Amino acid sequence: MNLSVAEENYIKSIYKLEEGQESVTTTGLAYELDTKPASVTDMAKKLRDKKLIDYEKYQGISLTADGKKAALHIIRRHRLWECFLVDKLSFSWEEVHEIAEELEHIRSEKLINRLSDFLGNPTIDPHGDPIPDAQGRLGKQRTQISLDQARTKRLEVTAVSDKSNALLEFLTAKGIRLGTHLEVIERYEFDNSIEIKIRNQPAFTISEQVSKNIMVRPV
Numbered sequence: 423m424n425l426s427v428a429e430e431n432y433i434k435s436i437y438k439l440e441e442g443q444e445s446v447t448t449t450g451l452a453y454e455l456d457t458k459p460a461s462v463t464d465m466a467k468k469l470r471d472k473k474l475i476d477y478e479k480y481q482g483i484s485l486t487a488d489g490k491k492a493a494l495h496i497i498r499r500h501r502l503w504e505c506f507l508v509d510k511l512s513f514s515w516e517e518v519h520e521i522a523e524e525l526e527h528i529r530s531e532k533l534i535n536r537l538s539d540f541l542g543n544p545t546i547d548p549h550g551d552p553i554p555d556a557q558g559r560l561g562k563q564r565t566q567i568s569l570d571q572a573r574t575k576r577l578e579v580t581a582v583s584d585k586s587n588a589l590l591e592f593l594t595a596k597g598i599r600l601g602t603h604l605e606v607i608e609r610y611e612f613d614n615s616i617e618i619k620i621r622n623q624p625a626f627t628i629s630e631q632v633s634k635n636i637m638v639r640p641v
Contacts, residue, residue: 423472423488423492424529425472425492427527428465429465429468429469429472429474430492430496430526430527431455432451432455432462432465432469433469433474433475433485433489433492433493433496434493434496434497434500435451435454435455436451436475436483436484436485436489436493437485437489437490437493437494437497438454439451439454440484440485445481445482445483445484446482446483446484447482447483448462448463448466448483451483463479466483469489473486473488473489474486474488474489474492475489491558494554494558494559494560495554495558496526497553497554498534498553498554498555498556498558499525499526499527499528499529499534500522500523500525500526501522501547501551501553501554502534502537502538502541502544502547502553503518503521503522503525503526503537504518504519504522504547504548504549505541505544505547505548505553506537506540506541507521507522508548509541509548510541514590514594515548515549515590515594515599516587516590516591516594518548519585531556534556535556538556545561546581546600548600549581549582549585549590549600550579550580550581550582550600550637551581564580564639565639566580566581566637566638566639567637567638567639568583568633568634568635568636568637568638569606569616569633569634569636569637569638570614570616570630570633570634572606572638572640574606574640575605575606576603576604576605576606576640576641577603577604577605577606577638577639577640577641578601578602578603578604578638578639578640578641579598579599579600579601579602579603579604579636579637579638580600580637580638580639581600581637582635582636582637583634583635583636583637584635589632589635592632593632593636596620596626596628597620597623598620598636602620603620603621603641604618604619604620604638605618605619605620606618607619607625610627613629613630614630614633615627615628615629615630615633616628616630616633
């Protein structure tokens with residue numbers, strides 16, 4: 423099915439919002455896409471006619487099976503392009519999202535499959551998010567937890583849940599990236615900040631807000 427860039431952006435945003443809640447509202451989707459609720463309503467009707475979403479006024483929006491499959495193919499393209507930009511063109515992880523937002527709309531399945539083969543068929547993107555396979559299926563999710571909730575001291579960074587440039591630039595400046603091993607030195611009850619140490623670097627403290635967005639697993 424041929425979809426416009428706008429339709430693909432709507433489908434991907436609905437998928438993203440559905441990960442955190444059962445039903446998506448037109449107001450919530452309008453906020454996510456920085457548009458007017460009336461525009462969302464018009465697009466929802468179009469996507470419903472294409473059988474990509476279930477939508478009734480005042481009852482929210484949800485992806486159909488076909489809609490979810492379409493969303494996962496868009497996400498696959500996006501995350502593979504992010505891998506290409508980081509691994510082959512040496513972009514930093516805070517630079518690639520906006521570029522991949524444009525590249526994800528190149529719909530050639532042959533190109534994307536060759537891109538995946540060229541990259542060694544990666545299963546996670548530079549931010550630690552899983553990459554759907556060519557059939558739009560997600561593999562088994564890794565066991566991970568946010569740093570603020572982890573109770574073991576020696577940990578490995580597996581993902582970041584906030585992809586904002588501000589956070590990614592901060593983590594880069596601190597030497598934190600996927601695969602980084604860190605040790606929790608102290609947790610401060612006053613503000614829930616955490617003191618951590620990485621290799622031979624001096625220990626430093628990160629805020630609760632930062633620690634909530636760093637996903638880790640024990641090592």
